[in-house]
Amino acid sequence: MFSISPVESMNFDGHTLYIKRDDLLHADFSGNKARKFYHFLHHDYSYVTRLVGAGSAQANSLYSLSVLAKQQGWQFDYYVSHISKFLLQHPQGNYAAAIQNGANIINVAELPYADNIAGMHLDDVVQYIMLSTPTYADKQHLLCIPEGGRCEYAETGIAQLASEIIEWAQIRQQIKLMVFLPSGTGTTAAYLNKQLIQQLAQLQLTPVLTIEVLTCSTVGGDDYLRQQFSQLIDEVYYPHIVSDGHKYHFGKLSQRCFDMWQTVCQSGIEFELLYDPVGFLVLQHYLKTNTLTNTDILYVHQGGILGNKTMLPRYLRKFSNSINAS
Numbered sequence: 530m531f532s533i534s535p536v537e538s539m540n541f542d543g544h545t546l547y548i549k550r551d552d553l554l555h556a557d558f559s560g561n562k563a564r565k566f567y568h569f570l571h572h573d574y575s576y577v578t579r580l581v582g583a584g585s586a587q588a589n590s591l592y593s594l595s596v597l598a599k600q601q602g603w604q605f606d607y608y609v610s611h612i613s614k615f616l617l618q619h620p621q622g623n624y625a626a627a628i629q630n631g632a633n634i635i636n637v638a639e640l641p642y643a644d645n646i647a648g649m650h651l652d653d654v655v656q657y658i659m660l661s662t663p664t665y666a667d668k669q670h671l672l673c674i675p676e677g678g679r680c681e682y683a684e685t686g687i688a689q690l691a692s693e694i695i696e697w698a699q700i701r702q703q704i705k706l707m708v709f710l711p712s713g714t715g716t717t718a719a720y721l722n723k724q725l726i727q728q729l730a731q732l733q734l735t736p737v738l739t740i741e742v743l744t745c746s747t748v749g750g751d752d753y754l755r756q757q758f759s760q761l762i763d764e765v766y767y768p769h770i771v772s773d774g775h776k777y778h779f780g781k782l783s784q785r786c787f788d789m790w791q792t793v794c795q796s797g798i799e800f801e802l803l804y805d806p807v808g809f810l811v812l813q814h815y816l817k818t819n820t821l822t823n824t825d826i827l828y829v830h831q832g833g834i835l836g837n838k839t840m841l842p843r844y845l846r847k848f849s850n851s852i853n854a855s
């Protein structure tokens with residue numbers, strides 16, 4: 530169902546950046562969530578009748594899972610630990626689109642046994658729900674995907690991304706490439722680096738073409754990100770984590786992030802508002818403090834534009850007096 534996503538170029542702080550437009554993979558199923566969930570489209574899951582997931586009510590993965598479920602004709606239950614009043618009154622973005630696709634979004638705080646699960650991590654809550662809900666007694670027909678698609682299945686689609694990047698570099702006869710992408714769970718960066726290393730070796734390109742994967746944390750800091758890597762891949766495959774010294778709190782609105790988002794959107798490419806501003810701020814810092822020679826920089830646009838429908842109004846309510854004039 531996917532075509533190869535295009536690569537476009539833009540100017541960034543005096544550098545040429547190549548943008549891998551995974552946001553354009555497919556009209557309804559795009560970005561890194563589409564890469565992560567690609568596996569389920571290309572393997573036989575016809576025994577599944579119900580998909581269970583969990584995460585934030587505005588998450589990009591909520592929307593992508595709802596597309597997957599609709600396409601496959603699965604019931605889709607999605608657990609959230611919180612839904613804001615505002616979103617309930619004004620459904621929009623990923624949340625509204627997922628509901629339109631038939632997602633059954635369940636607030637765990639409203640479950641009859643909410644007291645038993647209060648304070649538990651969402652992944653554990655889902656474990657608990659799986660065991661205590663009669664609808665889920667028949668495990669054979671269930672597919673349960675961890676928050677953010679952090680699971681080994683994600684590697685299938687990310688392997689495809691890796692091979693597209695290698696092909697692109699070969700066509701350009703590029704010998705040194707730096708790939709940059711901001712991380713949440715780190716699943717995409719981890720599998721991408723592992724796949725690039727393995728595929729380059731398999732193609733016997735290892736000394737000829739060097740591809741380095743750089744990423745940054747947008748959630749919980751560098752140690753947390755390394756710990757996430759450790760659950761998915763061997764240490765030899767860890768991508769390089771870079772930082773600009775700031776501690777970013779996921780989803781927190783900041784003037785710096787908003788300014789950076791407006792700057793990069795002037796390229797004509799719309800980026801998303803949760804991960805990309807942090808990615809570009811850290812990349813900017815990296816480019817200021819490191820000299821690259823004969824190296825192309827490829828930034829992976831990981832989609833998530835639908836989420837801007839909820840994030841942008843929040844930003845505008847907070848910083849409406851500071852929109853760049855241009």
Ligand SMILES: *Cc1c(COP(=O)(O)O)cnc(C)c1O
Pocket residue numbers: 560561562589590677711712713714715716717718801804805831832833
């Ligand atoms: C989910 C997401 C990420 C984070 O991906 P991980 O694999 O969890 O690191 C980054 N950017 C966008 C736009 C996303 O939707």
